[in-house]
Amino acid sequence: MLHLPVLAVVISLLGAYLIPLIYHFRRxxxxxxxxxxxxxxxxxxxxxxxxxxxxxxxSYLLGMWSIPWGIEVYVDRMSAFMMLVISSITFLVMLYAMxxxxxxxxxxxxxxxxxxxxxxxxxxxxxxxxxxLFNLFVFVEISSIAAxxxxxxxxxxxxxxxxxxxxxxxxxxxxxxxxxIALLYMVTGNLxxxxxxxxxQKAAFLYPKNLYAALTFxxxxxxxxxxxxxxxxxxxDAHSAAPAxxxxxxxxxxxxxxxxxxxxxxxxxxxxxxxxxxxxxxxxLMATMAVVLGSVLAMGQKELxxxxxxxxxxxxxxxxxxxxxxxxxxxxxxxxxILTHALMKSSLFLAAGSxxxxxxxxxxxxxxxxxxxxxxxxxxxxxxxxxxxxxxxLGGFVSKWYLALGATDAGKSFYALIIIVSSFLTALYFLPxxxxxxxxKQPDDSVGKGIDEAPAVMLVPMVIxxIALLxxxxxxxxxxxxxxxRG
Amino acid sequence: MGIIDILYxxxxxxxxxxxxxxxxxxxxxxxxxxxxxxGMNIMDTAVFLLFISSGFVRGGKAPIVGPGTEGPxxxxxxxxxxxxxxxxxxxxxxxxxxxxVTLYKQYGTLDADKIAExxxxxx
Numbered sequence: 007m008l009h010l011p012v013l014a015v016v017i018s019l020l021g022a023y024l025i026p027l028i029y030h031f032r033r034x035x036x037x038x039x040x041x042x043x044x045x046x047x048x049x050x051x052x053x054x055x056x057x058x059x060x061x062x063x064x065s066y067l068l069g070m071w072s073i074p075w076g077i078e079v080y081v082d083r084m085s086a087f088m089m090l091v092i093s094s095i096t097f098l099v100m101l102y103a104m105x106x107x108x109x110x111x112x113x114x115x116x117x118x119x120x121x122x123x124x125x126x127x128x129x130x131x132x133x134x135x136x137x138x139l140f141n142l143f144v145f146v147e148i149s150s151i152a153a154x155x156x157x158x159x160x161x162x163x164x165x166x167x168x169x170x171x172x173x174x175x176x177x178x179x180x181x182x183x184x185x186x187i188a189l190l191y192m193v194t195g196n197l198x199x200x201x202x203x204x205x206x207q208k209a210a211f212l213y214p215k216n217l218y219a220a221l222t223f224x225x226x227x228x229x230x231x232x233x234x235x236x237x238x239x240x241x242x243d244a245h246s247a248a249p250a251x252x253x254x255x256x257x258x259x260x261x262x263x264x265x266x267x268x269x270x271x272x273x274x275x276x277x278x279x280x281x282x283x284x285x286x287x288x289x290x291l292m293a294t295m296a297v298v299l300g301s302v303l304a305m306g307q308k309e310l311x312x313x314x315x316x317x318x319x320x321x322x323x324x325x326x327x328x329x330x331x332x333x334x335x336x337x338x339x340x341x342x343x344i345l346t347h348a349l350m351k352s353s354l355f356l357a358a359g360s361x362x363x364x365x366x367x368x369x370x371x372x373x374x375x376x377x378x379x380x381x382x383x384x385x386x387x388x389x390x391x392x393x394x395x396x397x398x399x400l401g402g403f404v405s406k407w408y409l410a411l412g413a414t415d416a417g418k419s420f421y422a423l424i425i426i427v428s429s430f431l432t433a434l435y436f437l438p439x440x441x442x443x444x445x446x447k448q449p450d451d452s453v454g455k456g457i458d459e460a461p462a463v464m465l466v467p468m469v470i471x472x473i474a475l476l477x478x479x480x481x482x483x484x485x486x487x488x489x490x491x492r493g
Numbered sequence: 494m495g496i497i498d499i500l501y502x503x504x505x506x507x508x509x510x511x512x513x514x515x516x517x518x519x520x521x522x523x524x525x526x527x528x529x530x531x532g533m534n535i536m537d538t539a540v541f542l543l544f545i546s547s548g549f550v551r552g553g554k555a556p557i558v559g560p561g562t563e564g565p566x567x568x569x570x571x572x573x574x575x576x577x578x579x580x581x582x583x584x585x586x587x588x589x590x591x592x593x594v595t596l597y598k599q600y601g602t603l604d605a606d607k608i609a610e611x612x613x614x615x616x
Contacts, residue, residue, distance in 0.1 A: 140574055147581045151588060158592060163599040164615070167608060170592045174520065174529055177585055181536050184578060185513075188544040191571070 008057055011081050011089065011135050012066060014050035017043055018128035022121045029117035037104045040120035044097045044127055051089040051131070058086040059488060065137060074198045078137030083490045084341060088134040088266055090488075095258050095348050096127045098467040102356050103251035105463045109363050110249045115159045119249075122159060126152040126255065130263045138198045139187045139275070142267060146183065150176045150231065153260050156252035157244055168243035175240045176231055183227035189220035190275070199274045210279040217276075221285060224271060232264035234289075234326060235296035238319045242303075245315035250359020253311060254352035257318040262325060262344045269329045289330040294424055296323025301431035310358045310370050313435060314351065317394065320428065321347045327421060328409045336412020338491045339405050345485060346401035346478055350390040353471040357387035360460035360468070373439050374446035379457045384443045386468045391436040393475050396429045401478035408482075505546040512539035524605040526593045530586060537582040541575045548572060 021043035029036040058064070063082035067073065081089075100123055107119050129152060132145035154176070158169035191197060193213045194205040210217050226237075233241040241261070245253050272280060300320030307313040325347070328340020360383045361376065362368055377384045393402035406425055413421035459465065478485055500507060512535055519532025548568030556566035593603065600608050 140577075144577060144581070147585075151585060154588065158595075161595075163596070164612065166592055166595045166599065167612060170526070170589065170596060173585065173589055173592065174533065177533050177589075178517075178520065178536075180581075181513075181533075181540055184537075184540045185543065188540060188547060188571075191544070192547045197570075197574075 008054065008064060008066065008081075010050040010057070011054045011086075011131070012068070012079055014047040014054070014089065014093065015128045015131050015135075017050075018047050018124045018131070022124035022128065025120045025124065026117050029120075036117060036120055037107075040124060041097070041100045041104060043124060044093065044100050047127060047131070048090075048093040048097045051086070051093040054081060055086040055090045055488060058083055059490075073137075074196055074201045077141055078198055078200075079135050080137035080199070081135050083488065084266070084270075085134045087341065087485075087488050088263065088344070089131050091345050091348055092130045092134070092259055092263070093127065095352055095471075096123070096130075096255060098470055099251045099254045099258075099352055099356070102254075102359075102464050102467040103249075105461050106251055106359055106363060107249065110359075111159060112161060115161060119156070119159055122152050122155040123251075123255070126156060126260070130259060133263050133267050134270075136267075137200075139190065139202070139271070140197050142271070143180070143183055143187055146231070146264070146267065147180055149260065149263065150180065153256055156255070157248040159252075160247065160249050162247075164243075165247040168240075168247040172240045172244040175237075179227045179230035181227075182223040182230070186220045186223035186227060189216050189223070192216065193220075199271070202275050203277055206276065207278050217279065218283070221276060221283060225268065225285060225289070228264045228268035228271075229292070232261045232268070232326075233319055233322055235292050235299065235319065235323060238296070238300075238322075241319055242312055242315040245318060246309060246311040250311075250355055250362060253315075253359070254355040257315065257355060258348035258352040261318065261322055262348065265322065265325050265329065266344070286330045286332060289326055290418075290421070293323040293326035293330060294421070296320060297327065297424055297428045298431070301428055301435065305431070305435045307435075308369050308371075310361070310368055310373070310439065311355065313370060314354050314358060317432070317435070318347075318351060320432070321351070321394075324406070324409060324425070324428075327424075328405075328412060331409075331412050331416045331418065331421065333412045333415035334491065335408050335415050338486060338489055339408030339410075339412050341489055342401075342408060342478075342482070342485055343405035346393065346405045346475065349471050349475045349478065350393050350402055353386050353390040353468055353475070354394075356464070356468050356471070357383050357390070360464050363460055363464070364457050370439050371442070374442045375448045376457070377444035380459050382459055382465050382469065384440075386472045387443070388440045389472050389475065391440050393479070394436055395433045399476070399479045401475045404479055404482040505549075506543060509539045509543035509546070512536070512542065515539075524607075526596065526603050526605055529605070530589050530593070533589070534582065534586060537578070541578055541582075544571050544578070545575050 025036050025040055028039055058081055066079040068077040107116055126149055129145045129149035136142040136145055154169050154173045158166050190202060193209040193216045194202045196202045230237045245257050297320050300316055304313050304316035307316060324343050325340050328336045328343060393400035396403045396406045410422040410425050413419060516532045516536030516539055520529050523529055548571035550565050550567050553565045553567040556569045597603055600611055
């Protein structure tokens with residue numbers, strides 16, 4: 007048995023509660039320790055990914071209690087991949103946050119910021135490796151509260167209001183989730199995913215209505231939390247009001263782990279009976295609306311971070327689309343889009359954050375003429391924007407390419423068309439800020455005086471994200487190999 | 494077995510459904526923030542009731558097994574799980590109430606509609 011995946015969660019949880027203590031004695035040490043812990047979690051995840059790609063999926067029994075009595079942690083290629091994505095992005099964003107929170111947060115909530123971030127890291131990794139439904143639920147709840155905390159920590163009224171709405175809707179989602187788990191437990195008598203799926207065929211014959219209800223509540227519960235299109239109304243405010251590093255983690259990772267959890271539950275629990283229920287059709291319809299209307303809504307935004315948040319609504323649609331299409335290459339594309347979107351969106355939010363750090367301006371028009379003054383920041387922004395549109399050789403192109411191929415494989419070429427149309431729409435709202443940053447001019451020349459590049463500790467993570475984005479675009483086979491696909 | 498008997502036997506599920514609807518309705522339609530949180534708690538309680546009652550065995554005893562005790566026992570797993578569920582609900586409620594306090598200090602009202610109005614003016 008390999009202890010590393012569980013240890014990654016445990017050290018993050020322990021670290022989360024040690025940070026306030028460390029902060030009390032050594033103020034400057036707290037952030038370093040927090041970043042160090044997330045770096046350690048990254049090492050553990052990387053080792054797990056190597057182990058899984060060499061020896062295959064494994065399950066870990068906590069306290070050596072055998073299933074179905076004990077708690078099982080199950081790590082396959084996909085969960086290992088998700089762990090790696092989660093821990094690496096969190097590590098880079100926390101590195102960036104070391105400098106940024108000094109500027110963006112007031113003194114009092116700053117020590118809690120690291121606690122919240124580490125809690126979020128631990129719970130996200132817990133969600134992707136949970137082997138039974140109730141643990142999944144508990145980790146989902148921890149991540150919801152921690153995610154809300156990373157928004158409201160900013161303390162201004164806009165952030166608090168957005169957090170409240172996020173909290174209410176995500177509690178609605180978790181109510182639905184718990185109801186679904188209760189219904190599943192009632193008809194199958196188990197909480198372990200493997201055991202439920204062993205019982206589910208009998209249950210589908212005896213109590214089909216319970217199963218339909220459980221499935222519906224499951225999709226709605228995770229749908230609200232991952233902002234699937236008609237249920238997205240909380241996302242733009244929450245993600246744009248948060249401090250920049252939190253926005254990067256929220257948009258890049260948090261919404262995606264719920265999609266992944268839903269996918270896991272649908273394939274591992276409902277697997278044997280799902281063929282007779284048109285759940286993919288519903289999800290595909292919602293994903294299509296997300297992809298098109300999310301982009302349309304993003305066009306109307308004046309504020310940069312709000313535009314990025316609406317673009318997340320659209321990109322979540324791609325991931326849902328890939329996983330719902332079901333063909334091998336579509337699923338690979340969907341999983342890959344989780345990675346590439348995490349890279350793109352976090353670098354975009356971090357770039358927006360460093361513009362805010364240096365200029366204090368947050369509208370799209372304020373970017374005019376910033377290109378030459380902040381070349382690295384705007385370079386990162388432009389690269390990520392290009393990848394978002396789907397320019398070849400960048401990560402975003404590869405994942406969209408696989409999504410489109412997968413749509414054709416599944417015999418639903420219509421969705422390939424949707425992907426092309428949406429890429430065009432994406433270009434319409436991502437090109438103007440890039441063009442105006444490099445070729446535009448501020449109306450008043452004195453405005454941009456004295457603005458230069460952000461500090462190195464903020465630039466380094468952004469540059470690493472961009473390099474990773476290029477790397478994924480140039481060598482997609484590495485990522486596909488990690489996921490276990492050939493070709 | 495008539496419909497009355499079925500309803501009587503599954504009375505707790507019926508109550509759970511009713512509570513869920515009441516909570517859901519309160520949470521989404523009332524504009525008072527405190528009432529929203531109340532609705533949220535009623536909804537959570539409904540789910541807890543449903544889960545707990547699924548483990549109930551008529552005439553069952555508490556599952557403390559020692560020498561000389563014999564069944565039937567009530568299923569303890571739902572109760573244990575719901576204990577965790579209650580802890581989660583309490584922490585969410587506490588967090589939400591603290592947010593409400595901050596909102597009241599900064600906007601001077603507890604009405605979600607008025608807050609939304611003030612917010613759109615700011616933008």
